[in-house]
Amino acid sequence: MSITVTPAAGTDLRGYVDALAPRQGVWIDGRGAAAQGDGTFAVTDPATGTVIAEIADGQVADALAAVDAAARALPGWAATAARERSEALRRAFALMIASTEQLAALISWENGKSLADARSEVVYAAEFFRWFAEEAVRTEGEYGPSPAGGTRTVVTHKPVGVAALITPWNFPAAMATRKIAPALAAGCTVVLKPAGETPLTALAIAKILTEAGVPDGVVNVVPTKSSSTVVTAWLEDPRVRKISFTGSTPVGRILLKQAADRVVNSSMELGGNAPFVVGPDADVDAAVAGAMIAKLRNGGQACTAANRFYVHADVVEEFTEKFGAAVAALTVGPAFAEGTEIGPLISAKAVAGVAALVDGAVAAGARVTHRAELPAATDGGYFYAPTVLRDVPADAEILRTEIFGPVAPIATWHDDAELVELVNDTEFGLAAYVYSRDLKWAMQTAEKIEAGMVGVNRGVVSDPATPFGGVKQSGLGREGAREGIREFQETQYLSVDWS
CATH class of the missing domain: 3.40.605.10 (Aldehyde Dehydrogenase; Chain A, domain 1)
Structure with a gap:
């Protein structure tokens, strides 16, 4: 090329x-x-x-x-x-x-x-x-x-x-x-x-x-x-x-x-391991739009990237279908190819690491619901297809490790106590995202999350005018x-x- x-x-x-x-x-x-x-x-x-x-x-x-x-x-x-x-x-x-x-x-x-x-x-x-x-x-x-x-x-x-x-x-x-x-x-x-x-x-x-x-x-x-x-x-x-x-x-x-x-x-x-929380009353279309940014900016190679998705049982089917369709429609290719939205990962080692996490999750019971197409000819490039996973077990390695790639693992939650326990069960605490039409619930949930930065109804937290940083091992x-x-x-x- x-x-x-x-x-x-x-x-x-x-x-x-x-x-x-x-x-x-x-x-x-x-x-x-x-x-x-x-x-x-x-x-x-x-x-x-x-x-x-x-x-x-x-x-x-x-x-x-x-x-x-x-x-x-x-x-x-x-x-x-x-x-x-x-x-x-x-x-x-x-x-x-x-x-x-x-x-x-x-x-x-x-x-x-x-x-x-x-x-x-x-x-x-x-x-x-x-x-x-x-x-x-x-x-x-x-x-x-x-x-x-x-x-x-x-x-x-x-x-x-x-x-x-x-x-x-x-x-x-x-x-x-x-x-x-x-x-x-x-x-x-x-x-x-x-x-x-x-x-x-x-x-x-x-x-x-x-x-x-x-x-x-x-x-x-x-x-x-x-x-x-x-x-x-x-x-x-x-x-x-x-x-x-x-x-x-x-x-x-x-x-x-x-x-x-x-x-x-x-x-x-x-490092980070950002949770992306979708509440039961969330505007699903807005959550999908935010997820596309939070997960896929820079191909998922960001410390603030949404790393694990916790979607309430009431909206998990709708969110998965709409988010998955948007991910599957992405154009993957070299930066200078017309229409490219997602480029390669940084190295062959990075591709192997992401693939191993996905394979491990699938072996543990997760399933691939949506996946974008790779370019027909990659010319030796380090490409990985953007992927959505469902039914990811709570103890899967992919939920505990910074993925640093275009993969979105989705887990389902049912009650607030369970949600807080899931999102805080990590040594990292850099960023998090919460979507809900109920701003009081979203703010209360955000305050319970052990993270230095929380995006409430938005998929970006970075701004030169705001204090960027994390807690715990972040x-x-x-x-x-x-x-x-x-x-x-x-x-x-x-x-x-x-x-």
Whole structure:
């Protein structure tokens, strides 16, 4: 299959990638360089398995050079007026929006998601620059007399310092900007390790920030296939004062253990197992529309994706039929094929994992009710057909594991006590969704769910203006909103003698 961008995308994708100079993809001090030892690794197209580009394979020496640059830039950037930091972020927002088609095509190529999904991601990702441009100038502090008298108390917030950011492949633009924007707004400098599957998007964003006027050394990017050694080097460096990680819970646990050795300030956005609850009086058509977004955005490869569906017995037949029909009608294919709604999964390993979960559920008694068609020729791509399962046993592995694919397992519930027990029977607590015409019941149910975010009668919870994060094994801290900038600040108070 030839890779060409549709006329709607309006960009020379090959030329855009070449202009990024990926072989000089270690981005330090505002310029690209080859990795130490000149090593590279391949970035591949999940739709075909073919190589898109060879990118610099950063090593420990590169990681430490990135910290050198970030540490040198820190005093100047921290002292830069908040208004100047704000204006740089605002320019980055405008540049990203102007580059929507190029960035969306790039994301689709290295990640596999549909162009529609990729365009939505670019707009969402850019919004973090705009939101935190506004937050950068909303400085807050406290001043007042102490209760005992004789002193005045001044409370202020300072940048935590050099921040190490580790981002995943599923939203390569949004996960980068969701961390970079608040860090820069707070006055921190950063070193970023993007996922090995999608490093080109991170490189493009770094160049946009430089074009926006962010000083050299403030943002540094080290693509690598040696993730653990690079991140360990950062966590062992006393100049690195913050780690912000988005990824799996098992990796998050490892990083927290490493961070504990130096008591590094840590934010963790980890795995999810989101329940999608449909009440007995729900507007089924609205629930189906929400389910299509909550389950199938990015092909189900999202930590907030609806992972398990709990549908009341009164509406389970209607919901299954309507939702299943919508899933079966989806067009699956490469991002650049006309009409594609669902692209490939990220790798052959991902396909095998999803298939194993479905096979296990069927063996345990579930049945496949609906399934979309795969393209006639996949050209070596990593495709899995969107699938709906019914009668999934409560103890099935597919209900306990983050699927990260386009599969919707449906279980039936009968009473409220049973529902709450089912939805909370998981170590995860990131997102959840509740549909009901009875808003009081929906809100009461949402409050009983152990999750950091709940969508009530809507299939999307992500918004730069809201605190994104989970409870239990789904992480620590919040991204977005005012909380997002606080994650990159330390609180300091001054006690002033007033006698």
